[in-house]
Amino acid sequence: MVFLFYMLSAIMIICALLVVFSKNPINNVIYLILCFLAMAGHYILLNAQFLAVVHVIVYTGAIMVLFLFVIMLLNLNKAIILRKSTVTRVSAVITGGIFFLVLLAATRQTFEIHAKYPFASDFGLVSGIGKVLFNEFLLPFEMSSILFISAMVGAMMFGKKDV
Amino acid sequence: MSALILLTVFGIIVLYLGFANNKTILAPVAITGLLITIFLSIKDWNLGSKYFHDMMIIDNFSIAFNVSMVIITILIFLFGVNYYKRMEHYVAEQYALMIFALTGAFLMTSFSNLIMLFLGIEILSIPLYILAGGKKTSFRSNEASFKYFLLGSFATAFFLFGIALVYGASATFYLPEIKTYIAQFNGQLPPMLMVGLLFILIGVSFKVAVAPFHFWSPDVYEGSPTLVTAFMATVVKTAGFAAFYRLLGMGLLPLPAPLEKTLWVMTMLSLLVGNLAALRQTNFKRLLAYSAIVNTGFMMLAMLSQHDSSASVLLYYTFVYSLATVPLFIIFIYMKRASSGLEELTIFRGLYKQKPWMAVFMTIFLMSLAGLPPTAGFLAKYRVFVLSISRGYLAISIFAIVMAIIGVYYYFYVLREAFSESDNPNPIEISRLNSALIVVCGVAVLLLGLFVWSVPI
Numbered sequence: 001m002v003f004l005f006y007m008l009s010a011i012m013i014i015c016a017l018l019v020v021f022s023k024n025p026i027n028n029v030i031y032l033i034l035c036f037l038a039m040a041g042h043y044i045l046l047n048a049q050f051l052a053v054v055h056v057i058v059y060t061g062a063i064m065v066l067f068l069f070v071i072m073l074l075n076l077n078k079a080i081i082l083r084k085s086t087v088t089r090v091s092a093v094i095t096g097g098i099f100f101l102v103l104l105a106a107t108r109q110t111f112e113i114h115a116k117y118p119f120a121s122d123f124g125l126v127s128g129i130g131k132v133l134f135n136e137f138l139l140p141f142e143m144s145s146i147l148f149i150s151a152m153v154g155a156m157m158f159g160k161k162d163v
Numbered sequence: 164m165s166a167l168i169l170l171t172v173f174g175i176i177v178l179y180l181g182f183a184n185n186k187t188i189l190a191p192v193a194i195t196g197l198l199i200t201i202f203l204s205i206k207d208w209n210l211g212s213k214y215f216h217d218m219m220i221i222d223n224f225s226i227a228f229n230v231s232m233v234i235i236t237i238l239i240f241l242f243g244v245n246y247y248k249r250m251e252h253y254v255a256e257q258y259a260l261m262i263f264a265l266t267g268a269f270l271m272t273s274f275s276n277l278i279m280l281f282l283g284i285e286i287l288s289i290p291l292y293i294l295a296g297g298k299k300t301s302f303r304s305n306e307a308s309f310k311y312f313l314l315g316s317f318a319t320a321f322f323l324f325g326i327a328l329v330y331g332a333s334a335t336f337y338l339p340e341i342k343t344y345i346a347q348f349n350g351q352l353p354p355m356l357m358v359g360l361l362f363i364l365i366g367v368s369f370k371v372a373v374a375p376f377h378f379w380s381p382d383v384y385e386g387s388p389t390l391v392t393a394f395m396a397t398v399v400k401t402a403g404f405a406a407f408y409r410l411l412g413m414g415l416l417p418l419p420a421p422l423e424k425t426l427w428v429m430t431m432l433s434l435l436v437g438n439l440a441a442l443r444q445t446n447f448k449r450l451l452a453y454s455a456i457v458n459t460g461f462m463m464l465a466m467l468s469q470h471d472s473s474a475s476v477l478l479y480y481t482f483v484y485s486l487a488t489v490p491l492f493i494i495f496i497y498m499k500r501a502s503s504g505l506e507e508l509t510i511f512r513g514l515y516k517q518k519p520w521m522a523v524f525m526t527i528f529l530m531s532l533a534g535l536p537p538t539a540g541f542l543a544k545y546r547v548f549v550l551s552i553s554r555g556y557l558a559i560s561i562f563a564i565v566m567a568i569i570g571v572y573y574y575f576y577v578l579r580e581a582f583s584e585s586d587n588p589n590p591i592e593i594s595r596l597n598s599a600l601i602v603v604c605g606v607a608v609l610l611l612g613l614f615v616w617s618v619p620i
Contacts, residue, residue: 117334139215140278143270146171147286150263153178154293157253162299 005045012038025071033064048124164214164221166203166229167269170196174262181255190244193258197237204229217337218276224474224620225273228405231482232268232398235489236261238600239394242493245594246390257297260290261394268402275413277326277336277363280406284322284370287402288315291395295387307386314369314379322366328359338414345415352419360415360422367410371403373463374433377456381440384452385506389499392448393492396455397485404462408477416469426467431559434460434566441573446506447495450573451488454532457570458484464563465547468554475617476546483539483611487531490604493597494525501589508577513585518593522581524605531608533574534567539611546615 015035019028036059043052084092122128133141173196180189204226211222240258247254267286274280292315296308330336332355333344345352352360365376372380384392411418418426437456444450458480465476502510515522531540544567551560 136216137218137278139218140276140282143279143282143286146174146263146266147282147289149175149178150260150286150290150293153256153260154289157256157293158296158299162252 008038008041029067033060036060050126050129166200170200170266174259178259186254189255189258190240194240197233201230201233218279219273220275221273227478227618227620228272232401235397235485238489245597260294264290271402271406275338294391297388303386307383311383318366318369321362325359325362328355332356341414350419367407373429373459374436381449381452385448389492389496393489396488401481408466430460430463438566438569461547464551468551474620476550480543483543487528490601491528497591497593501591508580511580514581524601527605529574533571537612539608542612
């Protein structure tokens with residue numbers, strides 16, 4: 001378990017760095033997908049099956065594929081090196097440094113949280129979430145269908161050509 | 164609950180009627196649905212029913228606000244009969260989306276759980292993002308839709324993050340439980356809970372367009388199709404304030420001192436910023452947008468002066484404000500058509516010469532917005548001030564009264580245009596139904612100002 005945790009963390013950090021440092025936009029997106037997959041692995045280690053599956057479906061499946069499509073449709077797949085002025089670079093370094101300091105200060109203040117509520121072994125599994133969703137949270141679950149139908153109507157209105 | 168289900172069903176029916184290629188049956192069907200909804204809502208009066216593990220509590224407060232919103236929507240649909248005559252495509256979708264938005268508004272008045280509030284706000288907002296872009300060929304409309312969508316998503320993200328933090332601290336979404344959880348700290352809240360509450364308040368404030376979260380509203384009001392703007396300025400504002408009031412009353416009150424101070428500063432800012440910006444507007448829709456921001460300030464004043472009668476005063480204020488705003492937008496639509504698409508204040512020139520009765524009713528509506536007697540707007544503002552002064556907020560009340568007096572200037576600026584001569588007046592053609600509706604609204608604004616009514620909610 002500990003070995004898996006360190007391996008996934010290493011993959012995540014390396015991919016995240018590559019997202020920032022690689023020059024080709026398509027590579028950036030693919031590294032980001034890898035990063036998200038490693039994060040899904042972390043969720044599984046934390047016993048959150050459902051979250052891991054949803055994370056893969058929504059982020060890697062839907063959002064990142066959408067990203068790829070946009071990049072390819074807009075023909076952005078050439079490596080572009082932007083020349084920034086010195087002022088921009090210096091101010092970017094200063095801003096980043098300040099943010100780093102804030103994070104460092106925040107981590108110094110952290111303390112261990114002790115679980116307030118008992119941890120059930122079926123917590124985070126699909127069956128448990130299904131039971132809660134169709135029992136306690138039935139009304140919000142059903143009501144979200146109105147949200148989806150209006151979103152679909154909107155997609156149709158904006159997407160269709162006026163004949 | 165039956166009212167909510169029926170409303171959804173009618174939304175889908177109207178959506179399907181779009182296949183019939185007959186625009187004339189849409190509005191009657193939609194209005195029939197809304198009338199039955201009113202009937203079903205009123206049937207639940209005094210029952211105080213709870214549904215689905217207390218996800219929704221439909222009490223007199225929610226019924227009163229629901230009925231007032233449905234009445235305003237019926238008005239908008241009646242005006243829509245004429246407005247959508249020129250539109251070729253997606254008329255059924257527009258009606259259906261407004262009905263879906265109304266279901267969201269229903270959830271916002273009757274939630275007792277933060278999840279339901281979130282869903283209500285989203286169900287109200289997403290149809291609005293679409294409706295704002297209803298004129299596909301107009302760049303302004305596209306801009307309004309996109310801007311509203313982006314900024315609205317930011318606000319939603321804040322709101323959701325706030326809910327997550329509050330849940331993390333209190334382990335519940337249920338508002339009465341959150342209230343007991345907050346009460347145990349005696350005003351000294353842990354940081355996580357404090358930040359969560361702040362984010363929730365930011366999200367809701369964005370939806371009701373309180374300064375400093377008002378920047379989207381003038382652009383969106385200006386770009387959207389005028390009937391949708393009328394819907395946003397009235398029904399959406401009412402729903403937002405009902406939700407805000409319920410959120411405070413059911414869960415968050417008494418607020419910790421820093422948050423309460425923040426809300427008071429926001430109230431004063433909306434009064435000040437809205438007024439100062441409105442003084443300089445030349446576009447009528449933007450003027451009404453800033454006037455909406457000022458009125459938001461008065462509604463905040465009524466809401467924050469917590470008393471048993473606050474809800475009733477708030478209901479009266481929102482209803483009277485809506486009743487004057489909707490016909491003003493309709494008169495504006497006719498003037499815009501007569502002057503071939505201009506939106507400046509100068510298009511009102513020569514109105515008195517051509518249609519004296521319309522100019523008179525416009526005077527009544529503007530006087531009601533400005534809060535002058537004998538209109539209902541005066542009584543509404545009067546009741547807000549009496550309430551806030553009786554709760555001991557004297558300084559803020561005096562500030563608000565001064566702001567109300569400043570407001571008279573720009574409303575009368577519009578009136579001056581309406582009563583001045585025009586060089587080349589354009590003919591105004593107004594349908595019989597709409598003339599009747601404007602008269603009905605005007606008489607209602609006058610009659611409501613004659614006697615004080617308050618609903619026991």
